[in-house]
Amino acid sequence: MPLTLLTRRDRYRPLLDRLERLFQNMDRAYDAVADRYGFHCDGCVDNCCQTRFYHHTLLEMLYLQEGLRTLAGDPLRDIRDRAQAVNQQMAAADQAGSSARIMCPLNQDGRCRLYPHRPMICRLHGIPHELHRPDRGIIRNPGCDAFFEQCRKQGKTDYIPFDRTPFYREMATLEKKLRHETGYAKKIKLTISQMLEILTDNAHEIH
Numbered sequence: 376m377p378l379t380l381l382t383r384r385d386r387y388r389p390l391l392d393r394l395e396r397l398f399q400n401m402d403r404a405y406d407a408v409a410d411r412y413g414f415h416c417d418g419c420v421d422n423c424c425q426t427r428f429y430h431h432t433l434l435e436m437l438y439l440q441e442g443l444r445t446l447a448g449d450p451l452r453d454i455r456d457r458a459q460a461v462n463q464q465m466a467a468a469d470q471a472g473s474s475a476r477i478m479c480p481l482n483q484d485g486r487c488r489l490y491p492h493r494p495m496i497c498r499l500h501g502i503p504h505e506l507h508r509p510d511r512g513i514i515r516n517p518g519c520d521a522f523f524e525q526c527r528k529q530g531k532t533d534y535i536p537f538d539r540t541p542f543y544r545e546m547a548t549l550e551k552k553l554r555h556e557t558g559y560a561k562k563i564k565l566t567i568s569q570m571l572e573i574l575t576d577n578a579h580e581i582h
């Protein structure tokens with residue numbers, strides 16, 4: 376489990392610094408395009424914090440852990456309790472075969488409690504984008520419903536190029552280096568609440 380990797384934190388910390396720079400570039404690129412559309416994500420009915428996204432990198436998990444390291448006591452316990460509750464609700468929904476939308480345990484009153492440490496998809500979701508796949512060519516994806524609604528009203532739906540490929544590529548490069556540095560080889564497919572439950576399982580190890 377990633378918590379045990381904390382003993383090797385000095386070795387992987389430089390990679391988290393590089394991830395931080397990657398996230399800064401991502402945020403800048405996203406904001407520039409969103410501004411051109413006049414799109415502002417400030418909460419909506421179809422809140423993407425209720426969407427079940429899976430995350431696949433150890434890097435993002437360790438970065439989330441860095442965010443948790445800035446918290447202590449009650450906030451940390453509260454996040455752990457919320458994460459456990461969300462995971463139970465998700466398991467119950469799966470068992471019932473329903474696709475319930477359940478709010479991310481980090482979302483409190485519409486705000487992300489670990490906003491600077493949120494994963495990649497939380498930064499990129501919303502605006503239309505393209506992805507250049509060696510096997511499938513260029514894949515275009517529309518924006519979220521809120522984007523379409525806001526921009527349609529302003530008549531600004533013409534596609535403004537936003538290519539996620541360089542960000543995904545850099546993320547893959549950093550992840551590969553991290554796996555090499557840590558020797559952690561297991562595949563990861565976890566929601567934010569599942570990551571949080573693992574990361575807060577032994578809260579004393581985080582501090």
Ligand code: SF4
Pocket residue numbers: 423424425479480481482483486487488489490493494497567
């Ligand atoms: S990590 Fe933050 S931005 Fe991402 S889904 Fe959770 S509350 Fe929303």
